[in-house]
Amino acid sequence: MGIIERIKEIEAEMARTQKNKATEYHLGQLKAKIAKLRTQLLEPPKGSSGGGDGFEVTKYGHGRVALIGFPSVGKSTLLTMLTGTHSEAASYEFTTLTCIPGVIRYNDTKIQLLDLPGIIEGASEGKGRGRQVIAVAKSSDLVLMVLDASKSEGHRQILTKELEAVGLRLNKRPPQIYFKKKKTGGISFNTTAPLTRIDEKLCYQILHEYKIHNAEVLFREDATVDDFIDVIEGNRKYIKCVYVYNKIDVVGIDDVDRLARQPNSIVISCNLKLNLDRLLARMWEEMGLVRVYTKPQGQQPDFDEPFVLSADRGGCTVEDFCNHVHKTLVKDMKYALVWGRSARHYPQHCGLSHRLEDEDVVQIVKKKEREEGGRGRFKTHSNAPARIADREKKAPLKQ
Numbered sequence: 001m002g003i004i005e006r007i008k009e010i011e012a013e014m015a016r017t018q019k020n021k022a023t024e025y026h027l028g029q030l031k032a033k034i035a036k037l038r039t040q041l042l043e044p045p046k047g048s049s050g051g052g053d054g055f056e057v058t059k060y061g062h063g064r065v066a067l068i069g070f071p072s073v074g075k076s077t078l079l080t081m082l083t084g085t086h087s088e089a090a091s092y093e094f095t096t097l098t099c100i101p102g103v104i105r106y107n108d109t110k111i112q113l114l115d116l117p118g119i120i121e122g123a124s125e126g127k128g129r130g131r132q133v134i135a136v137a138k139s140s141d142l143v144l145m146v147l148d149a150s151k152s153e154g155h156r157q158i159l160t161k162e163l164e165a166v167g168l169r170l171n172k173r174p175p176q177i178y179f180k181k182k183k184t185g186g187i188s189f190n191t192t193a194p195l196t197r198i199d200e201k202l203c204y205q206i207l208h209e210y211k212i213h214n215a216e217v218l219f220r221e222d223a224t225v226d227d228f229i230d231v232i233e234g235n236r237k238y239i240k241c242v243y244v245y246n247k248i249d250v251v252g253i254d255d256v257d258r259l260a261r262q263p264n265s266i267v268i269s270c271n272l273k274l275n276l277d278r279l280l281a282r283m284w285e286e287m288g289l290v291r292v293y294t295k296p297q298g299q300q301p302d303f304d305e306p307f308v309l310s311a312d313r314g315g316c317t318v319e320d321f322c323n324h325v326h327k328t329l330v331k332d333m334k335y336a337l338v339w340g341r342s343a344r345h346y347p348q349h350c351g352l353s354h355r356l357e358d359e360d361v362v363q364i365v366k367k368k369e370r371e372e373g374g375r376g377r378f379k380t381h382s383n384a385p386a387r388i389a390d391r392e393k394k395a396p397l398k399q
């Protein structure tokens with residue numbers, strides 16, 4: 001029996017099983033079994049170099065956004081409108097067959113937008129180009145799930161399920177569970193919050209399913225069985241997602257209003273160029289990019305080209321900024337002068353751990369000795385042994 005059939009069989013068993021206190025442990029175990037099988041499914045087939053087929057696009061710019069959606073919802077039309085890069089659009093399904101990159105220039109930053117083939121139910125199991133498309137989604141900083149406003153609202157759930165099946169978690173933060181495998185010592189289980197959705201016994205059973213007999217587990221929140229499995233699997237990717245309802249030109253105003261009120265959603269029409277600026281603003285906001293302008297001593301800040309940091313990826317402290325500018329800067333810095341949102345007063349003297357905010361201006365003040373010519377000083381220093389030897393001759397240091 002193949003992996004997919006085994007998953008289907010367990011899913012059927014779960015559907016047959018009534019949910020109650022008595023079956024809770026059994027259901028938890030089945031969930032762990034499915035998670036393990038799905039992980040197996042994600043391993044690249046033996047002998048394949050992985051990828052290929054025009055899906056490997058080099059990362060470019062300050063962030064990557066993937067367009068994910070059913071066929072013919074308008075992904076390619078949207079890419080063409082937002083980036084100016086042409087991507088073939090047509091009324092038939094699966095017009096796009098590979099990954100087509102474009103670049104959005106917004107707020108002095110460059111964001112890579114990726115058009116992708118449409119995906120369908122079963123994508124996570126390899127239907128169509130599902131697996132490749134989802135791999136690209138995983139490599140992104142933000143997913144724009146494009147939906148056809150005139151089609152079934154169930155599409156959103158179907159796609160979310162497909163993405164979840166391969167370990168993507170949309171608009172969620174990682175569970176607050178500490179988990180560490182050990183070599184010996186058995187399982188140590190602790191909680192700092194009351195647990196209502198999982199208990200110690202169920203945790204042990206799930207760990208048993210994974211053949212883990214030595215580990216440290218600490219629940220810091222009222223997490224679920226699924227959360228715990230996610231933490232054990234460890235390969236989950238937490239990504240933000242904006243649901244983009246396109247083609248609102250063909251639905252009534254009541255529907256538009258309802259869709260616009262869904263969480264994390266925005267309604268647009270490519271045909272009427274409706275709300276596209278709002279979409280860009282929303283995308284920018286979700287990316288959480290932090291532009292930092294440098295100010296050389298005694299000069300105006302350089303407002304032409306910001307250094308672009310990200311709170312989610314790589315961090316946005318003064319130290320992160322220094323590492324962005326030059327690899328030795330952290331070592332040379334005495335303190336930073338900061339103007340802008342993150343500063344309490346202008347300029348604020350800050351250390352390496354200070355968190356910068358979008359559009360801050362930073363001047364790095366270096367350590368005095370380096371400023372006065374590190375090299376010269378170093379040369380003198382290297383002569384020291386000879387000088388000491390000289391002095392020793394004239395008047396011995398130790399009598």
Ligand SMILES: Nc1nc2c(ncn2[C@@H]2O[C@H](COP(=O)(O)OP(=O)(O)OP(=O)(O)O)[C@@H](O)[C@H]2O)c(=O)[nH]1
Binds near residue numbers: 091
């Ligand atoms: N009415 C309406 N039609 C649109 C809109 N945007 C795109 N379309 C049409 O929808 C059809 C599909 O557009 P595509 O851009 O090819 O869709 P896609 O999602 O890239 O499709 P695949 O690559 O096949 O997955 C085309 O006929 C577009 O002209 C819109 O805002 N309103």
Ligand SMILES: [K+]
Binds near residue numbers: 071072089092094
């Ligand atoms: K199409």
Ligand SMILES: [Mg+2]
Binds near residue numbers: 076077089096115116
């Ligand atoms: Mg397309």
